[in-house]
Amino acid sequence: MRSLRLATVTLATAALCLPLATGAATAAPPADRKAPPHSHAAPDRLRSAAPEGFFVGTAVAGGGHHLSQDYPDPFTHDKEYRKILARQFGSVSPENQMKWDFIHPERDRYDFGQADAIVRFAERNRQVVRGHTLLWHSQNPEWLEKGDFSAEELRALLREHITTVVGRYAGRIQQWDVANEIFDDQGRLRTQDNIWIRELGPGIVADAFRWAHEADPEAKLFFNDYNVESVNAKSDAYHALVQDLLAQGVPVHGFSVQAHLSTRYGFPGDLEDNLRRFDALGLETAVTELDVRMDLPESGVPTKAQERKQADYYRRVLQACLAVDGCNSFTIWGFTDKYSWVPVFFEGEGFANVMTEDFVRKPAFYALRDTLKEAARKDRGHRRG
Template sequence: MKIRQALSILFISLFVLSCSKSDEAEEVVAGVPSAYAAAKLTNDGFTANWTRVYHADKYLVDVSTKADFSTFLPNYNALSVTALTVDISGLTAGVSYYYRVRAVRGALISAFSNVITAEILSTGPEPTTALKDVANFNVGMIVRSSKLTGQTSDIILREFDNITSEYEMKMDKMYPSNGTYDFVAVDKIVKYATDNNLNLHGHALIWHNATPDWVTKFSGTNAEFETMVKGYITTVVTRYKGKIKSWDVVNEAVEDGSNTLRNSIFRQKMGDDYIKKCYQWARDADPACKLFYNDYNFASNAGKRAAIFKIADDLKVNNLIDGLGAQMHISYKSPAASDIQAVVNGTVSRNLLMHFSELDIQANPDNNMTTLTPERAIEQKNKYKEVVKIFNAIPKANQYALTVWGLRDSESWLISFWGHADWPLMYNDDYSAKKAHTGFLEGLK
């Protein structure tokens, strides 16, 4: 009995010690607060907020106009706060402020939190400096043949020097029935580009989601199918030789999840080497044309990124590819800059051209807003800035273009695709520039 009691006491003692050590470890780990993005932004202030620290007595808040906190705002140098928020007021519109927080427990003071940037809202319109006048690379915009007039055209000609057809240069539009081509829309876009000295990027010859029904239900032999595809690519590329100076030959060939080749009708009929065949036919039709492979989730999925690079490596052996298109359909909070940089590093190391091909940045990916708030507009602006800054730093020899996938928010494909409100682009419906446009400009500095 005594032995049993002794063992029980020993067990309880060990349990208490382990809990005590766990609590101490938690205190050490959790001792530094994490600052959140600034809230309630106005034209003269914002609310700083941060996480609770276990057993903290109070918090010390610093606010500065310098990221290194070499100077402090009056009254905001180690301001003592017992709550988890504090209103910062009396600030200047259009100026960026920085804040950080420390936790205090008795005589102990924690290390500094992360630094948060708070941009005080400007009182006037966003700057309208033309992007192409500042950028050292081609700045692109998508177009539709029916919208090459009015204010849309005015902005395109003012801001951009590169255009891409949104959907009218895909197989289902250009080759609607066997033996019958429809180039009316493409010819209009080509003429617009030629008349206005715009570079025109072709998008996209082969894409599983833009395959006409007669192709998906092709009744001939596999050899006849291959002959048909060769004729289609040859006809299109030859028709616009010297006018369309680059093409996305194959688009989105990597399957999500498995990161293997998507089992499209082209793979089924032509085999695993269908991609190589398509690029060879495009190269033969216009040897001077720059040939790209284009795909999404290039940055956000490391496995898919590896699969895309393998496609590029296989094509490069035979000089059948010139560049990679990374569709930048991203959100204000992801992917991380390091993941975007990984796309660039892999492309540049292969001596290929880099095209950020379809940039839009969701402001409402979680569908938790009904209007674009000032805070979210600034977070979106900062993501635009981050993306442009990364592209701007690419060696000139590897830069192709950075193309934005849409002009005004209400025209974005994302609205119907996700079925809820979002504001992913750089212009409001009245054609006024948003903070996202300012972020693009800031990324060029």
């Protein structure tokens, strides 16, 4: 049976933009992680259709590229968005609101406002939270990347950041993406563009996991990356690194594939096999950032064949995760094209999510729902047997 860990509703103080000196001391109290009874009511909702112990999640739009768009903060201002977010999903991941540049904008100041709001929202709606992310080469604040810090100072900065952020949400976050995208596509460590590895050496990765575990011993700690869906040089590098870290006693608990896919490329048919080899190491696995973009016709409207192909990609990723016992967390990177990152970063591509800009469900949505319902039916039958 898949394990359950779900935070219940707690009373929390209003979101604050806190100075460094008060960041950890004012952390909200931990919530009880006991899961509510599983319900199979409302089968048209993804979270209700899922097998017991399987969390279907989405990224919560905000921060990052959204700040340059011509709409207000989605999570704060879009009531229909929040309504669907609560109804459809059992897990939420801050898209940008826990990244360094957003949550730690100045050396001596943390801004927990949006992150606090998302965690409280999740608790009110009986959702778990995936924290994202603690050590990354991208979306770091300018004061960090351009600061004149010694190696000793940088190490202290990272430890302080991890201790403060993870500690603030201790008992309230199910999984953390501790180290994000630390290898390039050839399976080489990012020794140039990752400030932590460049200045402190590869051993800092193990330290990040140790510090996160000290700050919240209950949270599951993950490696997370893109282009690791298949068995390839990049996923091989993670497979070797994980074995080395586990042999050292480093608290690594999971490996996750982002799964930013495109229909212009073939589907990663060995995804299940790849997840299984990490499962065999004793790790949990997860799909954390699934979307399926496509090349749109000049009209901007995809063909029915394109929609069917997209739905098939979504279905097959979900099936691969469901087939692996330790893959209990499945997250799509946003559910509506209204706030998708894809057109901003991939010119000519789009339509990547399971709902349109007007929240109309696509075939991809129904592919996920039906796959979840079938898996839940089999799971119930197995437990009765």
